[in-house]
Amino acid sequence: MRKEARKSTVPLVVLLLSCAAMLSGCTNLPATTLFTYGDHATRILDLLMPVFWMAVGVFVVVQGALVYTVIRFRSKQANAPVPAQIHGNTNIEIMWTIAPAIILLVIAVMTFRTQAANSYQPPEAMKIRAIGHQWWFEFQYDDGTIVTANDLYIPVGQSVQIQLEAADVMHNFWIPKLAGKTYMIPGKTNYLAFKATEAGIFRGFCAEFCGESHGNMHFRVIALDAADFAKWKTNFATTPAAANGTAQVLGLTGDAARGAAIFADAKKQCSSCHIISGTVAKGKIGPNLTYFGNRRTIAAGMLPYSTDNMAKWLQDPTSIKPGNLMGRVIKKGTLKDQEIADLVAYLDGMKFAVNMPAEK
Amino acid sequence: MSATSHAHHDEAGQAPLVGSLGVDSRKLGLWAFIGSETLFFTALITTHLIFYARTKAELTASGMLAHLDPKHFLGINLTSVLAAILLASSLTMVLALAASKAKEWQKFRFWLLATIILGSSFVLGQAYEFSHLYAEGLKLAPQFVYEGETVKSLFGVTFFTMTGFHGLHVTLGVIWLIAVYFKVRKFPASPENPMDVELVGLYWHFVDLVWVGIFTLIYLI
Amino acid sequence: MAEHATHDQHAEAHEAHGTRFYWMVGAILAIITTIEVAIFLVKDTIGHELFLAILFILSIAKGAGVVMFFMHLRGDARIFQLVFIVPLTFAVTMCLGFLTIFSNYGGIAG
Amino acid sequence: MAIAEHKLTSVSPATASSGSFPWRTWLATVDHKKIGIIYIVSAFVFFMLGGIEAMLMRVQLGAPNNTFLSADVYNQLFTMHATTMIFLMVMPMNVGIGNYVVPLMIGARDMAFPRLNAMSIWLFLGGGLLLYMSFLTGGAPNGGWFAYAPLTQVQYSPTSGMDYWILGLGLTGIASIAGALNFIVTVLNMRAPGMSINRMPLFVWMNLVVSFIIIFAFPTFTVGSIELLFDRQFGGAFFNPAQGGDAMLWQHLFWFFGHPEVYILILPVMGMISEILPVFSRKPIFGYSFVAFSGVGIGFLGFIVWAHHMFGVGMGPMANAFFAAASMVIAIPTGVKIFNWIATMWAGDVRLTTAMLYAIGFISMFIIGGISGITLASPPIDLQQTDSYYVVAHLHYVLFGGSILGLFAGAYYWFPKMTGRMLNERIGKIQFWIMLISFNVTFFPMHIVGTEGMPRRIYTYEAGMGWDLWNFIETVGTFFLAFSILIFIYNVLSSLRNGEVASNDPWDAATLEWTMPSPPPSYNFLHIPIVNSRRPLWDAKYPHAAGDDHHGASSAPSQVRYEYTDEETAGAKDIHMPSLTFSPMILSGGLTIAALGFVYINKDILGLPTRVAALGFILIGIVMVAIAIRGWIVDSRKDSPYLGQHH
Numbered sequence A: 001m002r003k004e005a006r007k008s009t010v011p012l013v014v015l016l017l018s019c020a021a022m023l024s025g026c027t028n029l030p031a032t033t034l035f036t037y038g039d040h041a042t043r044i045l046d047l048l049m050p051v052f053w054m055a056v057g058v059f060v061v062v063q064g065a066l067v068y069t070v071i072r073f074r075s076k077q078a079n080a081p082v083p084a085q086i087h088g089n090t091n092i093e094i095m096w097t098i099a100p101a102i103i104l105l106v107i108a109v110m111t112f113r114t115q116a117a118n119s120y121q122p123p124e125a126m127k128i129r130a131i132g133h134q135w136w137f138e139f140q141y142d143d144g145t146i147v148t149a150n151d152l153y154i155p156v157g158q159s160v161q162i163q164l165e166a167a168d169v170m171h172n173f174w175i176p177k178l179a180g181k182t183y184m185i186p187g188k189t190n191y192l193a194f195k196a197t198e199a200g201i202f203r204g205f206c207a208e209f210c211g212e213s214h215g216n217m218h219f220r221v222i223a224l225d226a227a228d229f230a231k232w233k234t235n236f237a238t239t240p241a242a243a244n245g246t247a248q249v250l251g252l253t254g255d256a257a258r259g260a261a262i263f264a265d266a267k268k269q270c271s272s273c274h275i276i277s278g279t280v281a282k283g284k285i286g287p288n289l290t291y292f293g294n295r296r297t298i299a300a301g302m303l304p305y306s307t308d309n310m311a312k313w314l315q316d317p318t319s320i321k322p323g324n325l326m327g328r329v330i331k332k333g334t335l336k337d338q339e340i341a342d343l344v345a346y347l348d349g350m351k352f353a354v355n356m357p358a359e360k
Numbered sequence B: 001m002s003a004t005s006h007a008h009h010d011e012a013g014q015a016p017l018v019g020s021l022g023v024d025s026r027k028l029g030l031w032a033f034i035g036s037e038t039l040f041f042t043a044l045i046t047t048h049l050i051f052y053a054r055t056k057a058e059l060t061a062s063g064m065l066a067h068l069d070p071k072h073f074l075g076i077n078l079t080s081v082l083a084a085i086l087l088a089s090s091l092t093m094v095l096a097l098a099a100s101k102a103k104e105w106q107k108f109r110f111w112l113l114a115t116i117i118l119g120s121s122f123v124l125g126q127a128y129e130f131s132h133l134y135a136e137g138l139k140l141a142p143q144f145v146y147e148g149e150t151v152k153s154l155f156g157v158t159f160f161t162m163t164g165f166h167g168l169h170v171t172l173g174v175i176w177l178i179a180v181y182f183k184v185r186k187f188p189a190s191p192e193n194p195m196d197v198e199l200v201g202l203y204w205h206f207v208d209l210v211w212v213g214i215f216t217l218i219y220l221i
Numbered sequence C: 001m002a003e004h005a006t007h008d009q010h011a012e013a014h015e016a017h018g019t020r021f022y023w024m025v026g027a028i029l030a031i032i033t034t035i036e037v038a039i040f041l042v043k044d045t046i047g048h049e050l051f052l053a054i055l056f057i058l059s060i061a062k063g064a065g066v067v068m069f070f071m072h073l074r075g076d077a078r079i080f081q082l083v084f085i086v087p088l089t090f091a092v093t094m095c096l097g098f099l100t101i102f103s104n105y106g107g108i109a110g
Numbered sequence D: 001m002a003i004a005e006h007k008l009t010s011v012s013p014a015t016a017s018s019g020s021f022p023w024r025t026w027l028a029t030v031d032h033k034k035i036g037i038i039y040i041v042s043a044f045v046f047f048m049l050g051g052i053e054a055m056l057m058r059v060q061l062g063a064p065n066n067t068f069l070s071a072d073v074y075n076q077l078f079t080m081h082a083t084t085m086i087f088l089m090v091m092p093m094n095v096g097i098g099n100y101v102v103p104l105m106i107g108a109r110d111m112a113f114p115r116l117n118a119m120s121i122w123l124f125l126g127g128g129l130l131l132y133m134s135f136l137t138g139g140a141p142n143g144g145w146f147a148y149a150p151l152t153q154v155q156y157s158p159t160s161g162m163d164y165w166i167l168g169l170g171l172t173g174i175a176s177i178a179g180a181l182n183f184i185v186t187v188l189n190m191r192a193p194g195m196s197i198n199r200m201p202l203f204v205w206m207n208l209v210v211s212f213i214i215i216f217a218f219p220t221f222t223v224g225s226i227e228l229l230f231d232r233q234f235g236g237a238f239f240n241p242a243q244g245g246d247a248m249l250w251q252h253l254f255w256f257f258g259h260p261e262v263y264i265l266i267l268p269v270m271g272m273i274s275e276i277l278p279v280f281s282r283k284p285i286f287g288y289s290f291v292a293f294s295g296v297g298i299g300f301l302g303f304i305v306w307a308h309h310m311f312g313v314g315m316g317p318m319a320n321a322f323f324a325a326a327s328m329v330i331a332i333p334t335g336v337k338i339f340n341w342i343a344t345m346w347a348g349d350v351r352l353t354t355a356m357l358y359a360i361g362f363i364s365m366f367i368i369g370g371i372s373g374i375t376l377a378s379p380p381i382d383l384q385q386t387d388s389y390y391v392v393a394h395l396h397y398v399l400f401g402g403s404i405l406g407l408f409a410g411a412y413y414w415f416p417k418m419t420g421r422m423l424n425e426r427i428g429k430i431q432f433w434i435m436l437i438s439f440n441v442t443f444f445p446m447h448i449v450g451t452e453g454m455p456r457r458i459y460t461y462e463a464g465m466g467w468d469l470w471n472f473i474e475t476v477g478t479f480f481l482a483f484s485i486l487i488f489i490y491n492v493l494s495s496l497r498n499g500e501v502a503s504n505d506p507w508d509a510a511t512l513e514w515t516m517p518s519p520p521p522s523y524n525f526l527h528i529p530i531v532n533s534r535r536p537l538w539d540a541k542y543p544h545a546a547g548d549d550h551h552g553a554s555s556a557p558s559q560v561r562y563e564y565t566d567e568e569t570a571g572a573k574d575i576h577m578p579s580l581t582f583s584p585m586i587l588s589g590g591l592t593i594a595a596l597g598f599v600y601i602n603k604d605i606l607g608l609p610t611r612v613a614a615l616g617f618i619l620i621g622i623v624m625v626a627i628a629i630r631g632w633i634v635d636s637r638k639d640s641p642y643l644g645q646h647h
């Protein structure tokens, strides 16, 4: 009897864990796939749910049969007689070959329907080009006339078609709440179409291992109402105004105009890697920093956006994000604190108002 | 490789050559190995075909195919001769086997030597072909030069890798043939001889078979 | 699977091929090769599809000849046929599968 | 190992020696049982290494924003963890147990090619050592166990790590192919009289199937890694899109191998389960031919599902649908196995020994892993789950919950046969429950964090994602898991010294290996048994119960013996076994040294001297190989009834 009680710890543990799983499934966590705000992800969830319950059914039946058999037929005495020597039964075999086949057929048919819906590329979809870099995302609108990085702005209620490419190694583009993953592959172009159904800020990740800082390659999707999105686009398309203003950082006062000069200074090399439209900065190695003041994060999700964090980044990019390319040139001490303060003032000052939705 | 203990190890201590399946163990092992090698060479050939199709499509699209088909490198004359040599060596090989089974050692030595010579000529021919192609601009590099024009293509890489590994197999086959030649000479009375010959023969025919595939898929199409 | 098939049967199958037979097979294979090269030289006049079709048939015949008669797979123990044909099927599956996948470069995950 | 050795030498005249550890009889051995033990022990050592790597990873992931490991070290660790567990632990452990048990089960004196067998073990060790050398020489491989291009190209992975990976796995690959050929010939051609194909134990069946999978799956991997080596060292560009190569080609070549590989890891274990369940249910396996042929079916299907690892790469919905359907079909033969196992226990006399507990645990956990596999096989669902911890959960449920638990079942089952001592059952049961529970604590939450968006292969994560608690629990679980393995080690060491002495047939089993002394003498069977049913030993013990055994049995009883007179035993000296030889080891050593040369053949580390040294290594290696082949030929002549001296 005591041994039987022990035997039942397995299902108990599994049961407890699955209860816990359900509970946590009921919380809307930042990156969960179970609360969706995009048609692509919703269709997947609608497929997952019935498949999940079928799986639970199969699990309960088979696991139950296993545990029941073990408990029921456990040897009760040391010298039990040899049980009947049964070698098989063809009818039963056929039955339990067919039963799973039927379940699988149902799963397969549902799968194909979802596949068809999710791979459809609506011709009217807004086209956005997304390029994966080690370890950040570049986003281009309107054939490259608008270029930004790490914050993907999309309109709500309109299909967008992301054209996925990679500049170096493979990356994997994933916005759990909006759409399933699609790889970004050098030498190959992939397409992913989806539609956000609610305004909000959503988490995005690079999901394919892409080298040292793969774990630090995130992005944000900012889904704006159609009007707000149109406004964002118009604003972004206008060249940033001449730098002015100041910022308090590292206990110093940074001056934006001075920062702009530093940024443009060929010796400091910022301009050889970054683009800021309307300036001499035309480098294509790093993210486009136009309207950097609007960013939600710094360095592809490494740090939340703030002037302090920006200063931290400029002080020593490598310590923030191991292996990143900028750190090979900008090392600890390359920039003096005053220069950093000026640069922060410049970059932070470059912004316009956006009607930001909530994090979802 | 040698099977020394058999299931039917009878009391007289005389190891029979056949086991529970009624076949020779080494021969079974070799056939299975040949099965494995089939997939090895198919993977190499498939790689080549994928990139060749791409190069061809790109050259056609840019209108360069007419005078820049990578195929122009591969002289059909030399390769036909090589194919014929390898085929002939297969014939001499099987004749050597027949002779060894009939215990006609004189004949056997003649045909085996012929096989060795033909096989070596194939290797030499291939070495000549490689150096010739190299001089013409086809290198183990992702581009090749044809009459002064550089083409970005993996043709050289896939071609040399594939045929190189085939050539390596032929070389190993020649070494094995030579080893069998001397073994039979040293132990003419051994009843294992026909099987030794049969094994190296199987391997040799397989290498020929691979060339049948390469010749058609790479040189002709 | 042929259990305990006697060795002598296979041995007989081998002996059945005299040297003349091998010469004949060799000659046929040589002729096939000649035809292959010949149609290669005239391939522009016969059209690409026909050229490919003939070439495939000829080289399959050639390969089959080598395997069946030189390697004696025909008439040899079933197990040898099995361990050669099964991987050959996998190999063909792989080759055709890869070529199909690579010819149609979808670009859509689904 | 001391006791085991003592036992072996005491019964085997060929290895009789006294005093210190008989190095020679082990290093130059061609005995399948000794080779099996070397495999098992070295695979276990690699298990510890892979486990320690996992524990380091888990410590790093135990808390958000942790800085215990750097990103670079973490990446090396998970690459080496998976490479170790798959290629240096589960595969060789399967081969080791198979090596020991298969010849005994089919009534053979040894493997078909004993010297080739010895070569396999040393080559496997050479490959493993080469892989681990990379830690000392500037960085272990860091591209993940499937080494996706172009990250593994030299410009993105400039250390020599990936070269070590290619060549190390190349060596173990040759060892695996040679081993598989050996198994194929042994199983097909070395069976005792009457041991027909449809009477073979299912463990033997699964080893046969797996050997075929190995020889058909490994070549594509070999080609892929040769091409990768050409890319990295000899100016190729197969997988480098920047120069016209194709990153997808690597994935196809790898997974054409990689998927069959996972069945290479599980099928032998399923074979063990199919041996253990009937013995401890005191019944024959239910539906023998269904269980056997479902294994064959899984083997075949395994070759047409490879691209289910690539649903996200944009092959298009048609291709994905095909691979999805094919993957789902595999659930059918697998289900057949599961149901037949349950039916085997049904109405049986189920004795819950440690081995049996592990076998039941295997079924139980594998069901979970298999079902999560089915959700992954649906492309839309996979697009959310791929590259997330959900996959990590799936793969550990099938690999740990499957392979490892099954291997423990096999270990408890065959340990008495291999060493002559019983493992302690009480400790074993405690170990089982700790392991089963901590396994679930470690890996079940991974399903959840995966669903909650945690990507795999990230060295750290930010707080507030809802992942912290689960990751902490997983890390705690890992320590209990390690503890359970320490218990096992204790059990093995103490049982070797003073465990209960094992009789020939401690489990009341049914197959031929239990007719022999524990451990068996070097020549295995004094008289080769004559087999007349699927359960020769059982039928000899229970003639009345064997009556209804008309499946695959002929009317005559099997002739198995396990008691011999001294006189008969003395006759054993006439049994000729192949002699000790160092040639296989020298050959493997030569190949390993040459492989080391290839790692550096085109490296600019110290300029010319490196290349010269590398070339030197290659030449030394080739010379060693040549010497070894000569020695090999000479040695094999000694054993030839026609060419050798008379004994």
Ligand code: HEA
Residues within 6 Å of the ligand: A058, A062, A099, A100, A101, A103, A104, D262, D263, D265, D266, D308, D309, D310, D327, D328, D330, D331, D332, D334, D335, D336, D338, D366, D367, D369, D370, D371, D373, D374, D376, D377, D378, D382, D385, D386, D387, D391, D394, D395, D398, D399, D402, D403
């Ligand atoms: C032992 C190893 C093993 C085994 C046996 C399996 C078995 C299966 N695996 Fe798994 N798999 C791995 C090891 C294994 N896998 C590994 C290591 C990876 C990750 C590689 C990496 O990326 O690092 C992986 C990844 C992986 C993926 C890719 C995920 C991704 O990266 O996106 C997929 C997708 O289809 C998949 C599917 C399956 C399926 C369908 C099975 C089936 O064979 C399972 C069949 C079994 C059952 C279904 C349970 C028993 C059946 C019944 C009780 C009958 C009734 C059932 C039903 C009706 C459903 N596996």
Ligand code: HEA
Residues within 6 Å of the ligand: D047, D048, D050, D051, D052, D054, D055, D057, D058, D078, D079, D081, D082, D083, D085, D086, D089, D090, D144, D145, D146, D392, D395, D396, D399, D400, D403, D404, D442, D456, D457, D458, D459, D478, D481, D482, D483, D485, D486
């Ligand atoms: C058979 C295969 C196998 C096995 C057994 C394991 C076992 C374990 N794995 Fe494994 N794992 C893989 C195969 C396996 N894994 C694969 C294929 C991957 C994918 C890799 C990739 O993405 O490329 C992976 C990835 C993987 C990850 C994900 C990494 C990532 O994506 O970032 C994690 C994380 O927790 C993990 C953890 C563990 C743990 C905790 C164990 C534990 O079960 C280990 C338990 C064992 C021990 C703890 C050993 C005992 C040690 C001691 C007792 C130490 C004491 C001794 C001395 C000091 C002498 N594994």
Ligand code: CUA
Residues within 6 Å of the ligand: A132, A133, A134, A135, A170, A171, A172, A206, A207, A208, A209, A210, A211, A213, A214, A215, A217
């Ligand atoms: Cu980019 Cu991971």
Ligand SMILES: [Cu+2]
Residues within 6 Å of the ligand: D258, D259, D262, D306, D308, D309
């Ligand atoms: Cu798979």
